Amino acid sequence: MHRLLLVVSILLASFGALNAAPAPAASAAPSSPPATEPAGKSEAPAAAPSTDAPATPAPAPVAAPKITYSDCHVDGQYIAMTFDDGPHKTNTPRLLDMLKARHIHATFFLVGENVVENQEIVKRILAEGHEIGNHSWSHPNFMTMNDSSVRDQLQKTQDAISKACGGMTPKLMRPPYGAFTTRQKNWAHGEWGFTVVLWDVDPEDWKYRNAERVKREILKAAVSGSIVLSHDIHKTTVDAMPEVLDTLIARGFKFVTVSELISMDRPKTKATPAPKATPAPTAKAEPAPEASAASAKP
Secondary structure, three states: HHHHHHHHHHHHHHHHHHOOOOOOOOOOOOOOOOOOOOOOOOOOOOOOOEEEEEEOOOOOOOOOOOOOOOOOOOOOOEEEEEEEEEOOOOOOOOOOHHHHHHHOOOEEEEEEHHHHHHHHHHHHHHHHHOOOOOOOOOOHHHHHHHHHHHHHHHHHHHHHHHHHOOOOOEEEEOOHOOOOOOOHHHHHHHHHOOOOOOOOOOOOOOOOHHHHHHHHHHHOOOOOEEEEEEEEEHHHHHHHHHHHHHHHHHHOOEEEOOHHHHHHOOOOOOOHHHHOOOOOOOOOOOOOOOOOOOOOOO
């Protein structure tokens, strides 16, 4: 009996020890390595929206002022008559009478030496509403001279005109022979504020002393916006003026000073080319049906 109890006790102790042992830990699944982006495929982080104000467009470049005119593009039949090399003691007063009778204002480009000799005529030119410009002191070719000599020619003439006209000084200048380099034009504009005035109608009255020819050449070439060159020191030029002026008036022209003409100048607009006509489609001729062998004649 004691042996039976001993065996039962041993069995119970073994069973309790078996239940008290810890369960074996489950083996952990192998951890996967972290996923990586293929080379070259990574995306940069999105840029934050810009808070900067939109860029202000650069201002358009300002065009340089136009300082030389040989004609103008104007609306209407306006024309400027200009007279060089005076004043002349007899021819200029005759011309002024003709202009006054027709209520015409012109522009006179005066030579300084003649201004000094004919100050009363200069005063009359201004008093009757005409415009006065500088045409040098003694009519040399400026392109062959240095700046100091050109300055002397222009300044002496400015002073002479100012003295004769009670302080008025010209803002227009016509170089003798029209000879003036681009650099000289810019320099003279900066020095005196001159606008350089050339011409588009030249009857060559200085070369051909013939009133009929002067009239013919001016009337042949004058158009709206023209600046007409002539010389009131020549009797034949002044002789031609009545018919020239009356014919231009009859054609509908209105006379203004050079400064007035320049104030009306407008940019020339390029004509828009007409669209090319689209050619009509050409109908292809249908080939004639082939004759059957049976109907063909030998």
